Amino acid sequence: MKWQQIPLGPLQTNCYIVENPDKTCLIIDPGEEGKKLIHLLSQRKLKPIAILLTHAHFDHIGAIDVVRETYKIPVYIHKQEEKWLEDPRLNGSQLFMQIEPIMVNPADHIIHNEGNMKIGEFSFHVFHTPGHSPGSVSYYFEENDVVISGDALFQGGIGRTDLPGGNSGQLLKSIHDKLLSLPEETYVLSGHGPVTTIGEEMDSNPFLNGF
Incomplete structure (x- = not known):
């Protein structure tokens, strides 16, 4: 398995392409610039089979519909945000005047459980x-020592919690219980910024000093 990080849109949100040797691939968080993303996939002769979302904030979902329609593939999202794709208030796009409200068609599959x-x-x-x-x-x-963490954990930082449904205590617990328990050599592919590792964040992330 190989992966590629593709920053998209004005916030340079990281979209990830995860591919197998047979050229099938998963698209994770197609945030913006759908035509650019489709061009890159075409250049590499990749065959997308699904879109996975780490969460439904506006900067992670903007290119969903054009990519989904182009490849006729399903979209997966967690049950607690299945209504967010269609609601600019929930996905955050309504909160920023410089951004057009974003409304995306409903997901095809709902993730109910871990x-x-x-x-x-x-x-x-x-x-x-x-x-x-x-x-x-x-x-x-x-098997590939990779976790795609969305906006939970970054190199030297953690996700913001001032948008709808954010909770700083809950975020720190999620990071501690689910991510820091992974092997230290695990690569962390974040929603923004460079790739890091679990070990690097355990050692130097100032937000995690308490752990």
Whole structure:
């Protein structure tokens, strides 16, 4: 399995492409610039089979519909945010006057529980990691030492908690219980910024000193 980080949109939100040797791939958080993303996928002759969302904030969902329609693939989201895609107030786009309200068609599949998930030949584990938002999830590809954490954990930082449904105590508990328990060599692919590792954040992240 290989992965690629693609920053998209004005907030440079990281979209991730996770691919297998047969060129099938998962698209995680297609936040903006759908045509650019489709062009990159076409250049690499990749065959998307699903869109996975770490959460439904506006900067992670803007290109969903154009990508979904192009490839005729399903969208997965956690049950606590299944209504957010259609609601600019909940997904946060209504809160920023410089951003057009974002409304996306409903997801095709709802993630109800943590645990193992299999899509095509991709097998991974879903962690519910709320705090940045109530339905935030992280996708852990154990065999490849990779966790895609959305906006829960960043290099040297953690997600903001001042948007609808945010809770700082809950976020720190999610990070401690679900992410810091992973092997230290695990790569953390965050929603913004560079790639880091669990070990690096345990050692140097100032927000996690209490742990």
